[in-house]
Amino acid sequence: MIEENIRRLRKNAKMSQEDLAEKLSVVRQTVSKWERGLSVPDAEMVIKIAALFNVPVSELLGMETQADGSAAPHSAAVSDISTKELTEELARLNAELAEKNKAERRMKLVSQKRGVILLLCFAAVIFSANIQNQTLAACAVGVCSIAALLILYKNLALFTDTVADEMHTRALTITTFFNIGMILVVITVTMLTESGVFTLSASGEKIFATAVVAVIIIFSGMISPRLPFNRHTGLRLPWTVRDEATWNVAHRILGITALPVALFYIAAAIGADDHMKTITLCAVAFWIGIPAAVSYIYYQRKMHGRA
Numbered sequence: 001m002i003e004e005n006i007r008r009l010r011k012n013a014k015m016s017q018e019d020l021a022e023k024l025s026v027v028r029q030t031v032s033k034w035e036r037g038l039s040v041p042d043a044e045m046v047i048k049i050a051a052l053f054n055v056p057v058s059e060l061l062g063m064e065t066q067a068d069g070s071a072a073p074h075s076a077a078v079s080d081i082s083t084k085e086l087t088e089e090l091a092r093l094n095a096e097l098a099e100k101n102k103a104e105r106r107m108k109l110v111s112q113k114r115g116v117i118l119l120l121c122f123a124a125v126i127f128s129a130n131i132q133n134q135t136l137a138a139c140a141v142g143v144c145s146i147a148a149l150l151i152l153y154k155n156l157a158l159f160t161d162t163v164a165d166e167m168h169t170r171a172l173t174i175t176t177f178f179n180i181g182m183i184l185v186v187i188t189v190t191m192l193t194e195s196g197v198f199t200l201s202a203s204g205e206k207i208f209a210t211a212v213v214a215v216i217i218i219f220s221g222m223i224s225p226r227l228p229f230n231r232h233t234g235l236r237l238p239w240t241v242r243d244e245a246t247w248n249v250a251h252r253i254l255g256i257t258a259l260p261v262a263l264f265y266i267a268a269a270i271g272a273d274d275h276m277k278t279i280t281l282c283a284v285a286f287w288i289g290i291p292a293a294v295s296y297i298y299y300q301r302k303m304h305g306r307a
Helices: 002-012 016-026 028-035 045-051 057-061 083-130 134-154 164-193 201-228 244-271 276-306
Strands: none
Touching: 002 016, 002 028, 002 045, 002 057, 002 083, 002 164, 002 201, 016 028, 016 045, 045 057, 045 083, 057 164, 134 164, 134 276, 244 276
């Protein structure tokens, strides 16, 4: 690349960035940007740099290399390519630079949005652990959770590389609104019961809790096979977020097992007077554990196969 060639030629000539800038009648920051790949010199400056170091323009641009990867001999004339070729090559380099800058800006924005989402999630945990009043705690946790989900919804295209597919976009949108809806339902019921608007008996609380968990499990089975590979929505495990094929395996398994797990959970919850926590934990363990285990085995076999 041209930035590496400028840096190499400058160091071979035992010049500092200030020395090179002075000879080219530019400021040191300009040379620094060239060498860091933040900008590309124009055609006139490329010819000037090549003449200064007595190398062909094509070599400076990285257009000519030998089979062993070393630079071509310096016997060729400095202006060894046509103006048209030089213009086309600089246009290509500028296009690559624009794409690089765009990707870097995107990653920076993703990091900022992710940081806000994590901060809201952390705040929700703090509120739930420290606010004694259950109504206020539910409100605080709900506000933080919904705010995080809204940020995710507004930035779906930013967070997901494959979001161009209309089906995948719809799946992410549906999932986000489902999560918001479930949070609102739980908060509303909590606030109404805590404020005394209506009361739930022990059996009523069990039915409500069972329904919430079962709906979440069933919904996951319906939507999971359509979720695109991403790091923000879905079964986000260390191995599923590293490999798209592993992600697809995990979510296909989740789509197959979710409904049977939900039905067994409902049956067990209806027939059990006690041990609801244990039954729920077992259901969640099977719901997440089966696709997690199968996808982990797949990932390990795939990685060992590559090795």
